[in-house]
Amino acid sequence: MTQSNHPMPRGASSDPLGDELRAELSRAMELNGIGGFVWDLPSARVMLDPSALAIFDLRPDEFDGRISTLYERIMPEELTGIRARAADILANPRDSTGCGNYFRVRQSDGTIRWAHSQAALLRDEAGNAVRAVGVVRAELQYAEKQSILESDRRRQAGVVEATTSALSQALSVEDVLAALTSNQILGPVGAVGISLTVLEQNRLHRLASAGMPFEYVRDMEYGRLDDDRPIAEVFQTSSPLFITRENIRLNYSMLWPYIKGTGFTVSAVLPLMAQARLTGVLAILYEEKRSFSPEERNLLIALSATVAQSLQRARLYDEEHAMAVGLQQAMLPAKIEPVPGMCVAARYRPARAGHQIGGDWYDVMPLPEGRVGLVVGDVQGHDIQAAAVMGQLRTALRAYASEGHPPAALMSRASTFLRELNTDRLATCVYVSLGPATGQAEIVRAGHPSPHIRTVDGSAALTVEGGPPLGLPLGLTTGLPDPGDVPYPVHYLHLGPGETLLLCTDGLLEFHDTDMAAGERQIEILLDSGPGDLDQLAEHIVAAIEDRQGQEDDVALLLASRGGPRSAAASDVHRYSARR
Incomplete structure (x- = not known):
């Protein structure tokens, strides 16, 4: 966008310092990869300054001033969303804040880069939008973040796929326990230990575990609902717990002696809910991990629902199988x-x-x-x-x-x-x-x-x-x-x-x-x-x-x-x- 020269009021003296500061501001935007643009809505013409043209990989002599030419450089996946958001804003006469968009630009050599635009709307006295004035900048760090997010999404999809695949083959409770304690699930989840506990006649009973401390496995097969343990607390509240090593040291004195000599850092203790009934508690242990992101918490909660459904289905299968086998034996x-x-x-x-x-x-x-x-x-x-x-x-x-x-x-x-x-x-x-x-x-x-x-x-x-x-x-x-x-x-x-x-x-x-x-x-x-x-x-x-x-x-x-x-x-x- 070329800078406009506003005429000085008659009789006003020039402002050399102001001119210098404006030049420095323009240079600072250019050095930081920030460009400016003005989009005249009635004529659909758009003006870009040199920095904005560089982001779209356009030379001044090859840009015709048409918004459609810019749209050709934007990836179709983002362009659809940009147009939809723009239409919503233009249709609201009270909205003058404009909007921001992240989008990908295809360069002339075929490479892709991320960019971000932010614009405000200027309206006439009738409330009609006449111009959009804004800035656009390259987003190198955003591309890196998107890459990390995409990697995380792929990993989470792998966890879901591995868990679902392992449990889909499980018919009996014994099959479910074998699947949960196998590397087929522990590996993708990234955990070092796992245990499944159920409630039998108001008493905690651990059905299966893998990677848990030997002394814990030996001493804690059974327990009480009022025990000073996270598992007992989840049975009482039916709410998930995401706890750290320090949480256990301060709040769970019964469990701390079994943990302090291990490399345990964090744990997810998850209620297994099936048809609004608590069927068990799944505890997953990690080393080196320091905390759970919101996405990881949602993923683990979703996995616990899958485990709960598999466990309920397996219990029903075992009951019906035992009844069928008993009838056959009687014959x-x-x-x-x-x-x-x-x-x-x-x-x-x-x-x-x-x-x-x-x-x-x-x-x-x-x-x-x-x-x-x-x-x-x-x-x-x-x-x-x-x-x-x-x-x-x-x-x-x-x-x-x-x-x-x-x-x-x-x-x-x-x-x-x-x-x-x-x-x-x-x-x-x-x-x-x-x-x-x-x-x-x-x-x-x-x-x-x-x-x-x-x-x-x-x-x-x-x-x-x-x-x-x-x-x-x-x-x-x-x-x-x-x-x-x-x-x-x-x-x-x-x-x-x-x-x-x-x-x-x-x-x-x-x-x-x-x-x-x-x-x-x-x-x-x-x-x-x-x-x-x-x-x-x-x-x-x-x-x-x-x-x-x-x-x-x-x-x-x-x-x-x-x-x-x-x-x-x-x-x-x-x-x-x-x-x-």
């Missing part, structure tokens, strides 16, 4: 009675994914003439109805077996029974009638995986021709009018002394990243490498699936071997494996 045999001349071991493992119960079952049934019936089956579905149908079908099978029906007839009757329940549920099943004294076995299967056998020569799957699943409508099977005529071929086998027969549901053979053929091979390897003791062999097999991620189906396993009576009680070989 299975309470114990396996000893079978003379045989060893038998059984396991049941509920699915990891979800809390629904399934229709998998096993049974060992005494038969006429000293024989024994071995059965493993699976009712379609994972819900209470599947478990109820399983209980009815298992009872029907035991009744038919006790009447002495041969295996093929037993399977046909069971299919008819399930069909007449009108549940629209199907079931698969494998049944073995075995004579412990002779080893003679008859096997039938209804849409179920074939048994496996371990002999002195190794392990293999038996090739057992099968019939249709139980309960399948007759029109979809053979078209025969008499339900009893549905064919279930019988496979005859001699089980030698010391040989082991394995029956299982498909949950043991097939899961999300493995097909049935690979599962069959794995079972053969497990049988070959497993111990001779049947109970230990059952543990060996189910341990192989314990670490599967996303196991979506239940597992029922039944092992039978000809041999002398075991020394262990019958209840020792029957276990309901419900570990998650």
Whole structure:
């Protein structure tokens, strides 16, 4: 903006000192990178002094005096906001203060710099804005601050992403605790220690901790609501505490002896609120950090809400899972009675994914003439109805077996029974009638995986021709009018002394990243490498699936071997494996 020369009043003497000071003022603005501008609003013309032109990287001979030319140098992201704020101010006839704007300018070489403008409005007697007069300056430090803020925003986004990712995989309370105390959360948060405490029967109970002083972990697992500790205070007030080392020394004498010998500097003690209920308190410890910025406090409070929701969801899951597991267990045999001349071991493992119960079952049934019936089956579905149908079908099978029906007839009757329940549920099943004294076995299967056998020569799957699943409508099977005529071929086998027969549901053979053929091979390897003791062999097999991620189906396993009576009680070989 060129300086205007106002005529001196007639008779007034010149003011050399004033002229010198005005020149110095103009030079001071130029030296400090501050430029001036005047924007004539009716004509949309704008005048810039040399310093202002330099900020926009314009030479005097290339600036045409149009505001649109300046707008071309301003980054579009900021220009939208500048225009909106200007429109609001111009529309208010009482506003003469103008406004300030931070914005980015693209230089002729493509580089970007931050600038700031501040302007005041001049209005005519009618209140119409006629000019905007102001200054503009380069903002090198503002660019640095923005870079730091952007880095902080990225770090905070990383913390949120890491915490959310870790907790999204947690189903049970145990999973939540493992996630909270892992480096997956501690690392991004930048903390050295963390603990989670809940209230049980008006008593503080620390559920998990990591990086906490050993003596504190040992002595402070339980506590009282009136303890002289920040955790107890947060339980009473439901408000977060951000405390320093000095705060603890002065105000929490009970905690100070555990802290004074450590490098602890500050801590965030956060209430875990879910649906307006306090479910626990999360304490996060830091070293070297001196204080919490407002942004950090808001971030930690937001993270505590995420933890609270995860903890509440996990507790609900654990309760429902325990109820479902208990119902499923009640549907299975309470114990396996000893079978003379045989060893038998059984396991049941509920699915990891979800809390629904399934229709998998096993049974060992005494038969006429000293024989024994071995059965493993699976009712379609994972819900209470599947478990109820399983209980009815298992009872029907035991009744038919006790009447002495041969295996093929037993399977046909069971299919008819399930069909007449009108549940629209199907079931698969494998049944073995075995004579412990002779080893003679008859096997039938209804849409179920074939048994496996371990002999002195190794392990293999038996090739057992099968019939249709139980309960399948007759029109979809053979078209025969008499339900009893549905064919279930019988496979005859001699089980030698010391040989082991394995029956299982498909949950043991097939899961999300493995097909049935690979599962069959794995079972053969497990049988070959497993111990001779049947109970230990059952543990060996189910341990192989314990670490599967996303196991979506239940597992029922039944092992039978000809041999002398075991020394262990019958209840020792029957276990309901419900570990998650």
